[in-house]
Amino acid sequence: MSRIKHRAPRTAATALTGALALTAALAAGQTGGAGSAAAAETRGAALPYTTYEAENGTTDAPAVGPDRTYLTPASEASGRKAVTLQETGSYVEFTLTQATNALNLRYSIPDSADGRGQDATLSVYADGTALTDLHLTSRYSWVYGQYPYTNNPSDGSGHRFFDETRALLGRTLPAGTVLRLQKDAADTAASYTIDLLEAEEAPAAAGMPSDYVSATDLGVTPDDGQDDTAALNDALARAKNDGKGLWLPAGTYTISDHVNLSGVALRGAGQWHTVLRGTGLKGGLYGQGGTSSVQDLMIDGDNTVRDDAGGQAAIEGDFGTGSVIKNVWIQHTKVGLWINAPTTGLHASDLRIRDTYADGVNLHGAVRNTVVSNSSIRGTGDDALAMWSDGGAATDNAFRGNTVQLPLLANGAAVYGGSGNSVEDNTITDTVTSAAGIAVSTRFGEPFSGTTTVARNTLARTGSYEPNWNAKLGALWVYADTSDITTPVVLSDNDVLDSTYSGLLVSYQKQVADLRVDHLKIDKAGHYGIEINAAGAGTFSGTTVTGAATGGLDLAGGFTVTRGAGNSGW
Structure with missing residues (x-):
């Protein structure tokens, strides 16, 4: 498969002038060397919402799935199951287990005949009393044809079935x-x-914190439908010059190009209240060096198809040293976070990244000591979480404690080269096509130059078929493609559940010289428990395989397995 990673412009870091004490303090408390951390109490993100799966609700509607066949709606549904309301009066209902004043719905409606999308409503009732209708659209779902896909239904192979819509109810249930x-x-x-x-x-x-100035006092007007890009850039420059952060009160701010950040704090009234609304393929925040913070807002793009040449990420660029991105909701953009070198010590946390057309997060090039944690990433059009050592080694970064669901193409998490990087304490579910749950690979970027750690992750219903290669990709995939992997790859305390194909796949062109597998649990696999087709060597201990359809182990390519204690089933 030909896959071109989005390449953001490289911008030289600028010196920090008038750095905000608040931003520096926040960065000091949340950043620092990433490295490999102690085990978390739980895996995945601690999220502020309760999820109700449609197939577990009460309904009179027909079920969809379970089915993992590519180009079927069930293959893109959480747990590979959903329900479809077709008749007037058809419903699905849930008994709320927590008080609620806000809803976010993942749904699919048919596309319009011309592929431009159609709008519709869906009725909502609380104990039989009508609430405000939910507003749905197919504008941001449904793509067609071959990668990178189009909006033309005549190209066939329709997929990207689901989108999400959110609403504040105006009352608490x-x-x-x-x-x-x-x-x-x-x-x-x-x-x-x-x-x-x-x-x-x-x-x-939320109200405006101290040490901030309101954007509305600096000539920015939300909710008027006018382009606020220039006014926001001017307001940020003025706030920075005065040693203040820029506060965005509740409302929608329309942006058509980069809003530039260089050593400044930008804060909204909350993910549900302050929205930066992109237009066309553009509109996002662009780091130009310095220590910045971005908090408490939503970036809602207007992308309807992937465009690597013309599109912009929600947040991209160079974020200097010790920056913070926190409590940001991103949707309908090409990429969520595209972070460039020489960013060092960035901490991005508590993100919701949904329905991007390419990566959810990409640490691109020689990004260092950066952590992405406690975030929900769902429905991405490329890798949900990626470290890509392109033009420089990504070093000592971590994807830690995130919940990844339904990347529609490519992997749940991927490390492409670099040194000292780790993927820890995440849950990753329901990869769709051309994907592993977690990949450690020299397919893209520079070779590995240090230890890579994949520890304490839970992968459920991951791995998938790669139609361009006629290949069955494993849930965990160590892939020596363009160069050997000569430095240690450590797979420790990972659980692989109901893998579509092999639980662990080691392949392919080159050698994997030093694989270290400890306490890997593989419970149910559609192919082998462990499949190795590569040169090299590895040690295995505490590794158990149960319920593998084709067998516990398939070993080829000259790979040497050294067995320690506690292995079974292979």
Whole structure:
């Protein structure tokens, strides 16, 4: 498969002038060397919402799935299951277990005949009383043809079925409320495939903190439909010059190009209240060096197809030393975070990245000591989380404690070269095509130059078929492609559950010289438990395989296995 990673412009770091004490203190408390951390109490992100899977609700509608066949709606649904409301009066309902004033729905409706998308409503009831309808669209779902895909239905192979919509209810529903999603007569889509509902108690819009100045006092006007890009750039420059951060009150700010950050703090009233709204393929935050912070807002793009030449990421560029990105919701952009060298010590946390057309997060080039943690990444069009040593070695970075769901193409997490990087304490589920749950690979970028650690991750229903290669990719995939992997790859305390194909795949062109596997649990695999087709050597201890359809081990390519204690099933 030909896959071109998005290449953001390289911008020289600028000197920090008038650095904000607040930003520096925040960075000092949340950043620093990444390295490999002690085991977390739980795996995956601690998220503020409760998830209700449609197939577990009460419904009179037909089920979708389970099915992992590419180009079927079930293959892109959480748990590979959903329900479809087709008839007027059809419903799915849930009993809320927590108080709720905000909803986020993952759904699919049919596309329009011209591929430009159609809009529809879906009715919502609480204990039989009608609430505000949810507004749905197919504009940001449904792509066609071959990679990187089009909006033309005549190209066939339709997929990217699901999108998400959110709404504040204007009231709080107590625990125990029966919340119903129903197709009423005024809900005009031919069908509504419901994957899941997330419900939470969203906080009220926050007020302006000290040491900030309001954007509205510096000539920026939200909610007027006018382009705010130039006004925001001017306001940021003025705030920085005065030693202040820039505060974005609740509202929607339209942006058509980069909003530039160089040693400044940008903060909104909350993910549910302050929205930067992109236009066309553009509109996002661009780091130009210095220590910056971005917090408490949403970036909602207007991308409808992937465009590597013309599109912009939600947040990209050089973030200097010790920057912070926190509590940011990103949707409908080409990429979520595209972080360039020489960024060092960035901490990105508590993110929601949904429905991007390419990567969720990419640490690109010689990014160092950067952590992405406690974030939810779902429905990406390329790797959900990637470290790409392109033009320089990504070093001592970590993807830690994240929840990754349904990357529609490529891997849940991938490390392409570099030194001292780690993928730890994540949960990764339901990869769709051309994908592993976690890949350690020399397919892209520079060779590995130090230890790579994959520890304490849970992978469920991962691995997938790669149609361009006629290849069955494993849940864990160590892939020596363009160069040997000569430095240690440590796979420790990982659980692989219900893998679509092999639980662990080691391949292919070159050698994997020093693989170290300890306490790997493989429970149910559609192919082998462990499949190795490479030169090299590895040690295995505490590695157990149960329920592998084809057998516990397939060994080829001259690879030498050294068995320690505690292995079974292979």
